[in-house]
Amino acid sequence: MKILVSNDDGYRAPGILALRGSLEGLAELTTVAPERNHSGASNALTLEMPLRVTEVAPASYFVSGTPTDCVHLAISGLFDFEHDMVVSGINHGENLGDDVLYSGTVAAAIEGRFLGLPTVAFSLRRPASGEPDFAAAARVARLIVQRLLAAPLDRTMILNVNIPHLPFESLRGFRSTRLGARHRSDRVVPATDPRGRQVFWVGAAGEGEDDGPGTDFHAVAEGFVSVTPLQVDLTRHAAVEPVARWLDGIG
Numbered sequence: 001m002k003i004l005v006s007n008d009d010g011y012r013a014p015g016i017l018a019l020r021g022s023l024e025g026l027a028e029l030t031t032v033a034p035e036r037n038h039s040g041a042s043n044a045l046t047l048e049m050p051l052r053v054t055e056v057a058p059a060s061y062f063v064s065g066t067p068t069d070c071v072h073l074a075i076s077g078l079f080d081f082e083h084d085m086v087v088s089g090i091n092h093g094e095n096l097g098d099d100v101l102y103s104g105t106v107a108a109a110i111e112g113r114f115l116g117l118p119t120v121a122f123s124l125r126r127p128a129s130g131e132p133d134f135a136a137a138a139r140v141a142r143l144i145v146q147r148l149l150a151a152p153l154d155r156t157m158i159l160n161v162n163i164p165h166l167p168f169e170s171l172r173g174f175r176s177t178r179l180g181a182r183h184r185s186d187r188v189v190p191a192t193d194p195r196g197r198q199v200f201w202v203g204a205a206g207e208g209e210d211d212g213p214g215t216d217f218h219a220v221a222e223g224f225v226s227v228t229p230l231q232v233d234l235t236r237h238a239a240v241e242p243v244a245r246w247l248d249g250i251g
Helices: 014-023 067-075 097-101 104-114 135-150 216-221 237-247
Strands: 002-006 028-034 053-057 060-063 085-092 119-124 158-163 174-176 189-192 198-201 208-210 225-230
Touching: 002 014, 002 067, 014 028, 014 085, 014 135, 028 067, 060 067, 067 085, 067 104, 085 104, 085 135, 104 119, 104 158, 119 135, 135 158, 158 216, 216 225
Parallel strands: 002 028, 002 085, 028 060, 085 119, 119 158, 174 225
Antiparallel strands: 053 060, 158 225, 189 198
């Protein structure tokens, strides 16, 4: 069994180091992660320039590209062996609801799914203050991966796992959830660079809007580990026929 470990916070991030440490002994591990932070990169794939791969430790590499680049390279020819699973994270910050459309952490897992492997993404909710402690999230990651190895799910399913920032003993358990949704994000923040030119910062993400029972927002807020099964198909299937009727007579 060979597991590919990746993330979007960069190969030196404490979350990926905690994740790899937690998985030691379960399988042969290979880390391929971005050289720097690529939070918010979504599924971006680098097509206009070559990618460089650097080995920084045995079976640990960084790539001059996005999380999707990392997983794509690792599975599509970087090595002379095949991986059996992709595990992404542990992200510094939750990936709830709409976040999955922007998250590089989830994108790394999605790329693994595109290439035919079972995948799971782990994210730790930001603490109210201070630095994050990944110890509990690492223990959760080991438990989830152990379960996947012992009782595999449908290979087309992507698991998005969000962990409250609590000691392991304070976690209330695991909940299977659906994605919630956030309020509209804050307005962009104008600023001035050192040369007096105007620049803008993207505004903060909105708080939970669809965040009631059954959602990932609610589970994490209540102290549960949220496990959301994702799929790649974004088709609104119930609307296919209504849209077909709407298109009648065009042209």
